[in-house]
C-alpha cells in the first residue's frame with residue numbers, strides 16, 4: 001500500500017517458508033528525513049491512548065513512535081507495553097515503534113531495552129554537561145551491548161519538566177542548546193539522536209490549551225545545531241507549538257516530534273464527555289470510545305502536519321492486509 005510519491009520500505013525476510021515484513025526504526029527515520037518529513041512520537045499510559053495513536057497512523061499510512069516515560073511504564077508495565085506494541089507491529093505488519101521516554105537511570109534503560117524497546121531517551125540533562133557526557137557515553141555502550149540496533153537519544157539544555165498544564169512559563173532562555181555543545185556532546189557520547197533545547201518546552205500553559213498563545217521555535221538554531229551535530233534530532237514538548245514553526249523545524253532538521261500534553265488534555269475531555277453522555281452506563285467499552293476518538297483527532301492532525309512538512313505526503317509500503 002503506497003500513498004503519495006514516496007513510501008517506507010520494509011525488509012522482507014523468510015521464516016519457515018513464510019514471508020515476513022520487518023521494519024527497522026533507523027531505516028524508517030532515514031527514509032522520513034530524505035522525504036522531508038518527521039515521525040510523530042506520542043506518549044501512552046493506557047490502551048485508550050495506544051488505540052488512538054495506532055488507529056490514526058494506520059488510517060494515514062504513516063509510521064509512528066509510541067513513547068512511555070518512567071511513570072507511564074510503571075503504570076502500564078514495561079514488558080506489557082512492549083508486548084502490546086510488538087503484537088500490533090506483527091499482526092498488522094505496520095511500522096509502529098516503541099521508545100523509553102525520559103529515562104534517568106541506566107537500570108531502567110536496561111529494563112526497557114531487554115523488554116524490546118526500539119529506542120531510549122537517556123536524559124541526564126539536569127546534570128552538569130561533563131557528567132552528562134560521561135554517563136551518557138557509558139549508557140550508549142551498555143545499551144548497545146544488549147541490543148546493537150537500539151537507538152539511544154541524549155539530551156542537553158533545559159526545556160522544563162512535566163507534560164501537564166503549567167500556570168507559569170519557566171525561563172528557559174539560558175538553557176538553549178548551542179551548536180558547539182551539540183557537536184561536542186554527540187562526538188563524545190556516540191548517541192544516535194540528540195534532543196536539543198530550541199525554544200521548545202515540556203507541558204502547556206493554560207493559554208495554549210485555549211489556543212490563545214502558541215510556543216515559538218528558534219528555527220535558525222535548529223538549522224545550526226543540525227549542521228554541527230549531524231545526527232537525528234528530536235523535538236520534545238511539541239504540544240501547543242505554532243504549526244508553521246513545526247513545519248519549518250522539520251525542514252531545518254527535526255526528525256521526531258513529541259506530543260504528550262495535547263493528548264492528555266484530549267483524553268480527559270473525551271473521558272468526561274463519554275461519562276456525561278451516558279450517566280448510567282458502567283460498561284467500559286461503551287464509555288471509552290469517546291476518549292479514543294478525542295485523542296485520535298489530535299494524533300491525526302499532528303501526523304498529517306509532520307508528514308507533509310516537506311510537502312511530500314509519505315506512506316507506508318507494507319503488506320498490511322487488514
Ligand SMILES: [Zn+2]
Nearest residue numbers: 102236237258
Ligand atoms: Zn520530553
